[in-house]
Amino acid sequence: MDNGHNRGGPASVSDRAANSTAVTNKKGLRALTWKVLLGYLPLDTKQWDRVLAQKRAAYQDFCKELIINPGASSNGLGTPMDDHPLSQHTDSRWNAYFQDTELKEQIDRDVMRTHPDMHFFSGDDTPAMQHREEMKRALFIFAKLNPGLRYVQGMNELFAPLYYHFRSDPLTEHSTHAEADAFFCFMDLIAEFRDNFCQQLDNSNVGIKATLTRLDCLLEQADPELWHHLQVENKVNPQFYAFRWITLLLTQEFPFPDVVRLWDTLFSDIGGRTGCLLRMCIAMLVNVRSEILQGDFAQNLKLLQSYPPVDVHAILDRAANLPH
Amino acid sequence: MVLVLCIGDLHIPHRQTDLPSKFKSLLVPGKIHHILSTGNLCTSEVYDYLKTVCSDLHVARGDFDEPNKYPDEEVLQVGAFRIGLCHGHQVVPWGNTSALALLQRRLNVDILVTGHTHQYWAEKFENRFIINPGSATGAYSTMTTKPVPSFVLMDVDGDKATVYYYELHGEELKVDKSEFSKSA
Numbered sequence: 001m002d003n004g005h006n007r008g009g010p011a012s013v014s015d016r017a018a019n020s021t022a023v024t025n026k027k028g029l030r031a032l033t034w035k036v037l038l039g040y041l042p043l044d045t046k047q048w049d050r051v052l053a054q055k056r057a058a059y060q061d062f063c064k065e066l067i068i069n070p071g072a073s074s075n076g077l078g079t080p081m082d083d084h085p086l087s088q089h090t091d092s093r094w095n096a097y098f099q100d101t102e103l104k105e106q107i108d109r110d111v112m113r114t115h116p117d118m119h120f121f122s123g124d125d126t127p128a129m130q131h132r133e134e135m136k137r138a139l140f141i142f143a144k145l146n147p148g149l150r151y152v153q154g155m156n157e158l159f160a161p162l163y164y165h166f167r168s169d170p171l172t173e174h175s176t177h178a179e180a181d182a183f184f185c186f187m188d189l190i191a192e193f194r195d196n197f198c199q200q201l202d203n204s205n206v207g208i209k210a211t212l213t214r215l216d217c218l219l220e221q222a223d224p225e226l227w228h229h230l231q232v233e234n235k236v237n238p239q240f241y242a243f244r245w246i247t248l249l250l251t252q253e254f255p256f257p258d259v260v261r262l263w264d265t266l267f268s269d270i271g272g273r274t275g276c277l278l279r280m281c282i283a284m285l286v287n288v289r290s291e292i293l294q295g296d297f298a299q300n301l302k303l304l305q306s307y308p309p310v311d312v313h314a315i316l317d318r319a320a321n322l323p324h
Numbered sequence: 325m326v327l328v329l330c331i332g333d334l335h336i337p338h339r340q341t342d343l344p345s346k347f348k349s350l351l352v353p354g355k356i357h358h359i360l361s362t363g364n365l366c367t368s369e370v371y372d373y374l375k376t377v378c379s380d381l382h383v384a385r386g387d388f389d390e391p392n393k394y395p396d397e398e399v400l401q402v403g404a405f406r407i408g409l410c411h412g413h414q415v416v417p418w419g420n421t422s423a424l425a426l427l428q429r430r431l432n433v434d435i436l437v438t439g440h441t442h443q444y445w446a447e448k449f450e451n452r453f454i455i456n457p458g459s460a461t462g463a464y465s466t467m468t469t470k471p472v473p474s475f476v477l478m479d480v481d482g483d484k485a486t487v488y489y490y491e492l493h494g495e496e497l498k499v500d501k502s503e504f505s506k507s508a
Contacts, residue, residue, distance in 0.1 A: 070325075084488045084499045085327055085477055086350040098355055 023264045028169035030264070034162065035181060037267040038188040052177070059180035063137065066144045070097040100140075103151060107139045110156040118256065120164055134179040135163055141183060142190075149190075152197045157251045159186050161260055192273050196247050211246055212238045215278050222282050222322060226289055234297045241304035245281050253284070258312040265316055275324070283318035326402055327355060329378065330476040332362025332411070332439040333459035335388065336370050340461035343373075344473050344492055347460060351377045356477075358402060362439030362457065363411035364388045386411040386439070399431055404483035404506050408433035412440035412456070418467060419456070425449050434506055435478075435485065442471040444489060446502060453504045455487065462492070 023033045035041045040055070041048050070085070070093045083092045111132050115121040122128060139159060143151035162185050166178035174181070190197070201207035215238050220227040230236045244252055249266065251259050262280060269276035285292070287310060292300050329351070336342060356378040363386025365371050374381050385394040398409045408431040415423045419441040428436040428449075435453045442465035444458035455476055459465065462473035473492040478485050483506035491498045 084490075084501070085355065085479060086352075086488075086490070088350075101354075 025165075028165075028171060028174065030260070031165045031169045031174065031181075034165065034263075034267055035185060037270065038185045039270075040181065040185045040188060052181075055184050056177050056180045059141075059183055062141050062145065066141055067137070068093055068097045068100060070094040100144075103143055104136070104140060106153075107136050107143070107151055107156070110153055111136050111139070114156045114160050115256065118164075120167075121160065131163070131167065134167075135159060138163070138179050138183040138186070142186065149194060149197060154248050155186075155190070155197070157248050158189065161251065161256070161263060162186055162189070165260070189267075193247075193249070208243065208247065209239075211274065211278070212242055215242055215246070215281055218278055218282050218322075219285060223286055223289070226285060226292060229293050230285075230300065234295070234300050236297060236300050236304070240301055242281055244305075245284070246277060249277060250280065253307045254312060255309075261312050262316070265319075272324075276319070279319040279322045279324075280315060282322055283315045286318055287315055326357045326480045328402055328407070328478040328480060329356045329359045330362070330437045330455060330457040330478065331359065331374070331460045332384075332457060333364045333386065333442055333463060333465075334370050334461045335364055335366055335459070335463035336461060338366060338388070339463035343461055346492055346495070346497055347473065347475065347490070350490070350497075353377055358382065358400070360398075360400070360407065360409045360437050362386065362409065362437060363394060364439070382409060384409045384411045387413040397427075397431060399433055403480040403485075405435055405480060405485060406431075406433040407435045407437060409437050412438035419443070419445070421447060421449055421454065424454050425452070428452055428454065435504070437476075441465065441467050443468045444474045444476070444491060446476075446487060446489070448504065453485075457489075458491075 023030045032041075036043070041051060070083075083089070083094060085094050087094050089095060114132075114135070119125075119128060120131060135156065139151055139155060142155070143149075159182060163178055163182040166181045166185075167175055169175040169178065195201050195206045196208045196211060198207065202209055204210065216227075216231065219230075219238075250262055253259075254262065266273055266276050266280070284307065285304075288303060288308065291303055295303060334340070334343065342348075353376060357380065359374055359378045359381045361374060361381065361383040363384045365374070365383065365386070366388050371381070371383065382398050382400065383389075383394040384398055385391070385396055396410065396414065400407050400409070408428060410427060410431075412418065412424070415427055415438070417423055424436060424438060427438075433452070435455060437455050437457070439456055439459075441456060442459040442463060443456065445454075445456040447454050455478075457476035458474035459471050460473055460475045462471045465471050475490050477488040477490065479488065485504045485506075487502050487504060489500045489502070491500070
């Protein structure tokens with residue numbers, strides 16, 4: 001076992017999971033813990049090296065297979081008759097390349113806007129540009145591998161915290177593979193929340209609308225007075241504010257370090273992450289209870305769409321005390 | 325990867341009514357990055373059409389274009405290549421390799437795109453490359469008997485250029501390609 005893997009054994013990880021406490025970020029421990037919590041690394045530490053090597057190699061293969069370089073393909077063999085840049089032939093690599101371009105542009109637009117306040121993501125210096133390139137590539141591979149979902153705006157916001165922490169891992173053997181690691185962790189994360197992103201499921205009983213209804217019911221149970229004021233008197237539908245809370249896992253509501261703290265708890269709730277997320281949303285609502293009860297439609301909408309700065313631990317405490 | 329379309333000598337409406345519909349269906353917007361036109365568009369409608377294919381349009385003045393509307397010569401940098409553009413009626417003898425090489429040395433370009441002869445032609449000369457995309461409409465010419473519609477598309481990738489040559493024989497499209505590398 002190399003020294004990189006002795007930072008937190010499975011015992012300490014599961015302890016943390018059980019207590020739902022914060023993960024310390026000493027020596028990149030958070031990156032490691034997230035990898036375990038998201039199921040990317042197995043609980044058996046002995047297998048870590050093997051799993052990592054295997055997954056990282058798999059990611060390389062995805063890149064090779066899915067990123068089309070049309071110019072290189074036509075070397076030597078193959079007649080240019082069917083495969084030239086203007087070809088509209090369905091087998092043409094050039095045609096496939098141009099179809100991918102649209103997707104790439106969409107991802108590019110969103111990645112450029114990801115955390116413009118952080119030097120890690122924005123600016124013209126080489127590291128930031130490299131970080132953006134890697135994020136774009138990983139999101140592109142994800143979209144190609146999940147044709148049912150493809151890329152949906154907002155995925156960049158979910159990918160960014162994962163990638164940030166894996167990339168900032170003090171051990172270069174891990175940070176150089178941040179892209180592949182973040183890609184697989186993102187797959188695991190999205191597996192749980194993918195129905196919220198799927199437009200076809202919007203009106204079904206698993207899509208985003210169903211989740212919003214669940215939130216509404218939970219609020220009614222947790223705080224009937226608050227619910228009555230919001231929903232009946234103000235007519236502030238959860239769709240107006242909680243849509244973004246749920247789809248983007250609260251990334252847009254709090255400063256980056258706070259989001260990371262919330263995610264520690266969220267990831268620890270293996271199997272019940274949606275429930276955990278909804279409890280956090282309820283806690284956020286209850287936390288600004290007195291303001292909501294005084295406000296009208298416009299005031300409350302404004303309040304909830306740009307949530308005031310608060311101590312996230314207060315929210316987490318409140319969420320933990322809600323019935324599971 | 326940058327795609328550069330070389331197209332010219334359309335002579336619309338004097339010698340041909342329009343670009344062949346087959347070419348029009350190939351030239352869809354959103355693929356091409358630059359257009360280098362060797363001139364003789366003759367009308368502003370053709371210019372406007374080429375603008376819809378790609379907004380980065382460079383035209384050299386042909387002998388049937390309005391005087392002073394376009395420059396006689398233009399030089400652009402694409403990837404590692406300096407590319408020169410000139411219609412070619414100013415270079416005598418017309419279509420002569422040595423005469424064109426003289427122009428190429430004066431402009432100091434790696435690739436010279438020239439027209440006027442209505443005949444597709446590409447040649448490597450003194451480690452430089454001269455391309456004539458021919459006439460995109462296959463317009464009548466005093467120099468070439470029975471010209472066929474043709475244009476050229478270059479895929480520039482760093483210091484390597486792949487030249488795709490499109491030619492229309494009746495209704496049948498023929499595509500050929502060759503490569504040119506700056507170092508080799």
